[in-house]
Amino acid sequence: MTFEEFLKEWRDGRDAITAHTSGSTGVAKEISLSKKFMKRSARRTNSFFSIDGHSRLHSCVGADFIGGKMMAVRSEIAGCEFTWETPTNRPLADIGRNEEITLLSVVPSQMLHILDHINDLPHVATFLIGGAPIQPEVRKRIAEAGLNAYESYGMTETASHIALRKVNEEEGRFIPLSGISVGVDERECLVISFDTGERFITNDIAAIAADGSFTIEGRYDNVIITGGRKVNPESVERRISHLFKGEIMVTSEADEKWGRKVVLLIEEPDYPGGEQAIRGKLEELLSPWERPKRIILNSDIPHTPNGKIKRR
8 A cells, every 4th residue: 555545545534444453473454443543643642742734754664554554644633744755674765864854653674774874864853663672782772873762562453552662772661642541451461541432452461560651571472381381482582682693583382391392593694602602691591491492593584564573
C-alpha cells in the first residue's frame, strides 16, 4: 500500500480502515481499526510532541505498517505538512541538510544508517523509533549523539503506540500516554485500558511500577520450558547481547531429556576462542537452566519487514 492509497481510504467517509498485524509471532492478521479510535491516538501523540499546523512529519516507515499509517493520520489531525519516502535502510538520502523535520518515524535498523551519517542529517527535532526493540549498542550511540529520540510501545490493535520512553544509554520504563493505564493479568501479561472503555490483553510479560510506568520482560508465548524451568528468551538476549557483534536469538528445540533445550543462534561467523569462550562468559551471566545446550554461529536470523525477529 502507498500513502496515496492509504490517504484515499482515510478520507473515503467510512468508519474504519483495514490494517494487518506484524506477524512477528505467527501469521499476520487482518483487522479493522475504527477511524475514531485512530484519531484519538493521533491527538495523544500530537499533544505529547506539541505537533501543530506549523509542524512537518516525515515517515521512513511504509504505509503498510501501523506506524506509517499513524504518521499520516497525525498530520491530517494537526493540519500540518506530511512527507514520506520508500522504506529502505538508507533513510533521508533525498532530504537536504537545511530541511527541518519536527517528528521523524523510523525503525531501529534505519537508525543505524542515520547514526553512521549523522553529519549529513537534516534538522530533526524528535526521532520516533518503533517496530522492533532497540539493541543496547544502538541505544548507546543514540544517547552519545545527543539525539532527542523516543522508543515506542504499542501494536496494530492499539493504533500504534500507547507508551513512550526516552532513549538513553540504559533502558528506562515506558510511560503511558494521557488517558491510558496499564496492569497485568494472572499470567503477568500487560493489560492496556483506555479511558474511553477499550481494553486490550497482550501476551507481553510486564513489570508495572508504582507510578504506572512499565517494562516489558518478554513474550508469554515465547517462554521456553526446559527441565521444568521457565526461560524467557528476550530476557536472556538482553543480558548477553553485549558479548556479540552480530545479532542473536535464543530459541529452543525438542530434547528427550529436557523436553525442550535452549539454543543460541549468533549472526557472527567467528568468535575469539570459539564456543568454549562463549560458554565461559555465559556461565557468569546466566542461570544453569538458561544456558544454551547448543550454540550455532553464523546463523541467519529471520526478521519481519520492519525489523522484528521472526520467532515462529
